[in-house]
Amino acid sequence: MREELKIDNDQATKEMLESEEYKYGFTTDVDQEIFPKGLNEDIVRKISAKKNEPKWLLDFRLNAYKRWLRMEDPDWAKLNIDKIDYNEMSYYASPKKAPDSLDDIDPEILETYDKLGIPLEEQKMLEGVAVDAVFDSVSLVTTFKDKLAELGIIFCSFSEAVKDHEALVKKYLGKVIPANDNYFAALNAAVFTDGSFVYVPKGVRCPMELSTYFRINAENTGQFERTLIIADEGSYVSYLEGCTAPKRSESQLHAACVELLAHDDATIKYSTIQNWYPGDKNGKGGIYNFVTKRGNCVGKNSRISWTQVETGSAITWKYPSCILTGDNSVGEFYSVALTNNWQQADTGTKMIHLGKNTKSTIVSKGISAGQGQNTYRGLVKVGENAKDARNYTQCDSILIGDKCGAHTFPYIEIKNPSAKLEHEATTSKVGEDQIFYCQQRGMNEEDALSLIVNGFCKEVFKELPFEFAVEAERLLSVSLEGSVG
Amino acid sequence: MLEIIDLHANIEDKEILKGLTLKINKGEVHSIMGPNGSGKSTLASILAGKEDYEITKGDILFNGESIMEMAPEERAQEGIFLAFQYPIEIPGVTNSYFLREALNSIRKSKGDKPLKPVEFVKIAKEKIKDLKMDESLLNRSLNEGFSGGEKKRNEILQMSILNPCMSILDETDSGLDIDALQIVANGVNANRGDDKSFLVITHYQRLLNYIVPDFVHVLIEGRIVKSGDKSLALELESKGYSWLEN
Numbered sequence: 136m137r138e139e140l141k142i143d144n145d146q147a148t149k150e151m152l153e154s155e156e157y158k159y160g161f162t163t164d165v166d167q168e169i170f171p172k173g174l175n176e177d178i179v180r181k182i183s184a185k186k187n188e189p190k191w192l193l194d195f196r197l198n199a200y201k202r203w204l205r206m207e208d209p210d211w212a213k214l215n216i217d218k219i220d221y222n223e224m225s226y227y228a229s230p231k232k233a234p235d236s237l238d239d240i241d242p243e244i245l246e247t248y249d250k251l252g253i254p255l256e257e258q259k260m261l262e263g264v265a266v267d268a269v270f271d272s273v274s275l276v277t278t279f280k281d282k283l284a285e286l287g288i289i290f291c292s293f294s295e296a297v298k299d300h301e302a303l304v305k306k307y308l309g310k311v312i313p314a315n316d317n318y319f320a321a322l323n324a325a326v327f328t329d330g331s332f333v334y335v336p337k338g339v340r341c342p343m344e345l346s347t348y349f350r351i352n353a354e355n356t357g358q359f360e361r362t363l364i365i366a367d368e369g370s371y372v373s374y375l376e377g378c379t380a381p382k383r384s385e386s387q388l389h390a391a392c393v394e395l396l397a398h399d400d401a402t403i404k405y406s407t408i409q410n411w412y413p414g415d416k417n418g419k420g421g422i423y424n425f426v427t428k429r430g431n432c433v434g435k436n437s438r439i440s441w442t443q444v445e446t447g448s449a450i451t452w453k454y455p456s457c458i459l460t461g462d463n464s465v466g467e468f469y470s471v472a473l474t475n476n477w478q479q480a481d482t483g484t485k486m487i488h489l490g491k492n493t494k495s496t497i498v499s500k501g502i503s504a505g506q507g508q509n510t511y512r513g514l515v516k517v518g519e520n521a522k523d524a525r526n527y528t529q530c531d532s533i534l535i536g537d538k539c540g541a542h543t544f545p546y547i548e549i550k551n552p553s554a555k556l557e558h559e560a561t562t563s564k565v566g567e568d569q570i571f572y573c574q575q576r577g578m579n580e581e582d583a584l585s586l587i588v589n590g591f592c593k594e595v596f597k598e599l600p601f602e603f604a605v606e607a608e609r610l611l612s613v614s615l616e617g618s619v620g
Numbered sequence: 621m622l623e624i625i626d627l628h629a630n631i632e633d634k635e636i637l638k639g640l641t642l643k644i645n646k647g648e649v650h651s652i653m654g655p656n657g658s659g660k661s662t663l664a665s666i667l668a669g670k671e672d673y674e675i676t677k678g679d680i681l682f683n684g685e686s687i688m689e690m691a692p693e694e695r696a697q698e699g700i701f702l703a704f705q706y707p708i709e710i711p712g713v714t715n716s717y718f719l720r721e722a723l724n725s726i727r728k729s730k731g732d733k734p735l736k737p738v739e740f741v742k743i744a745k746e747k748i749k750d751l752k753m754d755e756s757l758l759n760r761s762l763n764e765g766f767s768g769g770e771k772k773r774n775e776i777l778q779m780s781i782l783n784p785c786m787s788i789l790d791e792t793d794s795g796l797d798i799d800a801l802q803i804v805a806n807g808v809n810a811n812r813g814d815d816k817s818f819l820v821i822t823h824y825q826r827l828l829n830y831i832v833p834d835f836v837h838v839l840i841e842g843r844i845v846k847s848g849d850k851s852l853a854l855e856l857e858s859k860g861y862s863w864l865e866n
């Protein structure tokens with residue numbers, strides 16, 4: 136355990152943290168079609184009909200819905216959540232004019248994405264990054280699709296995949312996360328609306344970053360996206376998702392499912408920059424973020440790597456996990472979670488070692504400020520047949536001020552004696568001495584804090600694609616400093 | 621340049637500085653020697669603006685103006701530099717990045733344009749060569765895993781890059797090998813000039829052979845009990861401090 140350092144929780148620090156501003160809190164005024172509030176079988180059918188889905192998919196949804204009705208919402212997380220009324224929100228919202236191409240997209244929406252730093256128009260597109268833009272319940276457009284198709288790579292919205300690649304979707308949907316896996320996964324399976332679908336064929340190395348940009352715009356609407364990524368033998372893909380939502384005093388629900396599947400010698404890198412609206416400084420509003428993310432390294436020598444930067448949401452509940460089925464497969468989880476003001480995060484990972492010689496790495500960095508509560512919860516499980524499994528876990532927490540909290544719950548289950556596990560955990564307060572040292576060299580207190588916290592997160596940021604590492608650093612500084620972008 | 625007038629300072633109700641007066645003019649090098657716990661580092665920290673101390677009496681003037689109300693970074697921007705007795709580690713922040721941020725903060729306060737990474741690296745590499753330090757230290761986490769001597773040399777590297785007019789060196793010679801001592805002293809001497817002043821805190825007369833001071837002061841129990849020229853350091857070396865304690 137590192138030396139406990141005393142923080143100088145003086146007025147300046149407090150003001151600086153309180154003045155945090157959320158730059159993405161604007162709303163876009165578009166004509167939307169929104170389903171009436173409430174959840175019942177009819178709504179599930181309507182969503183499916185809206186998307187012209189095949190019968191098997193409707194059955195998948197209905198089955199999930201029935202299971203969900205019988206399930207209880209989980210209460211084991213260290214989260215204080217007001218009871219969610221599932222009949223007080225709508226489950227589908229889409230801009231009325233369904234775009235056929237970019238030219239059809241409402242200019243208001245194009246401008247929205249411009250403001251978010253994700254231009255969708257051809258001439259402005261980010262180089263080397265293909266984007267799928269999901270606006271509330273629908274995917275608007277996917278860039279660079281044709282270029283990727285030349286290599287046999289499928290990158291499209293989930294709805295499109297159901298139409299154009301039905302066999303693939305049918306083969307893989309719900310295989311990593313069964314519809315009844317948990318309360319929120321079941322809810323998602325019943326009412327998911329859109330998301331991304333990726334298939335990378337044998338031996339293909341995807342030449343650009345694939346990314347999905349999720350935007351919640353409509354009021355009193357939940358977002359339930361579903362993403363499925365399949366990397367065939369010997370392929371490689373790096374995927375990134377970003378999320379923002381308008382500033383509203385009512386909380387909104389986001390319950391996503393992400394399934395990854397890596398075949399022999401394949402690698403999937405999945406990065407998240409989660410910046411949903413966190414609520415105001417009194418804890419009013421903000422997104423409730425309940426996410427189930429899981430990857431299965433089914434093939435030998437396969438690798439799945441999760442990197443997440445979680446700075447937004449009022450509540451974050453997510454545990455991106457790896458099932459290491461194939462021999463020599465590798466699972467990684469790199470996480471930065473920041474909770475400021477009244478934000479709460481209960482996040483971590485599960486590494487399930489089933490194959491021989493499987494290896495996992497967990498690096499978690501929790502930052503708590505204000506009244507924020509930050510929990511790491513992780514499970515490392517080694518099955519009977521997982522000979523010579525190895526895990527390295529490192530959980531570091533840093534506290535800014537003395538009203539916040541950091542908690543660590545590492546669980547371990549070992550059924551094979553050859554397993555080697557290493558665990559390190561530290562909790563420290565941002566050092567007064569460190570801040571003074573920076574100030575003595577000419578930096579102000581805000582810059583010093585942001586420098587120190589960014590340094591603390593370095594091991595995770597270096598796992599992000601370069602373009603996004605810079606964004607993550609900036610985001611962290613904004614979340615801490617309250618400087619308006 | 622720097623004027624300390626009858627300074628009294630407490631920490632946790634214990635009086636550490638008990639009426640310290642000292643004047644350093646432009647271009648002068650002053651040395652402070654004194655037993656452990658006499659208040660040397662306390663003085664250095666107070667000059668740099670650390671807030672843990674309660675100043676009960678006295679004033680500090682810098683270029684004729686009181687700096688008592690100035691934040692640490694403002695003092696740094698005005699040209700006060702402290703080479704720490706125990707340099708601080710900042711994991712995950714490279715030495716180079718830290719120094720560039722520092723330099724650019726100072727430049728910004730003066731209305732100068734920030735240096736781009738390439739421009740900065742060029743300067744940093746030159747300076748690091750002068751100090752015969754390994755270039756790789758620029759890309760390592762600030763002070764993390766640096767040897768004792770490397771940390772001390774790194775403080776001097778920072779000094780020569782930030783180019784302050786009032787440098788306070790707190791036992792920068794402790795922990796340096798003989799060659800390093802010479803190099804550090806050269807580093808300081810290279811920074812000497814008509815408009816630059818130094819306050820060198822040390823336990824060893826040896827350093828003062830290389831950085832020749834204009835004045836030597838003895839600090840005992842929070843007061844300067846004797847001042848003289850460089851020969852005073854030699855006298856202390858042979859006689860110790862006891863003859864000065866009342």
Ligand SMILES: Nc1ncnc2c1ncn2[C@@H]1O[C@H](COP(=O)(O)OP(=O)(O)OP(=O)(O)O)[C@@H](O)[C@H]1O
Binds near residue numbers: 672
């Ligand atoms: N935070 C603190 N709390 C309590 N006492 C302190 C604190 N900081 C310094 N002191 C005390 O103040 C006195 C002066 O300390 P200071 O570090 O200034 O001495 P110094 O002259 O630099 O000694 P050295 O030669 O060992 O470096 C010491 O008795 C020390 O224990």
Ligand SMILES: [Mg+2]
Binds near residue numbers: 660661790
């Ligand atoms: Mg000292």
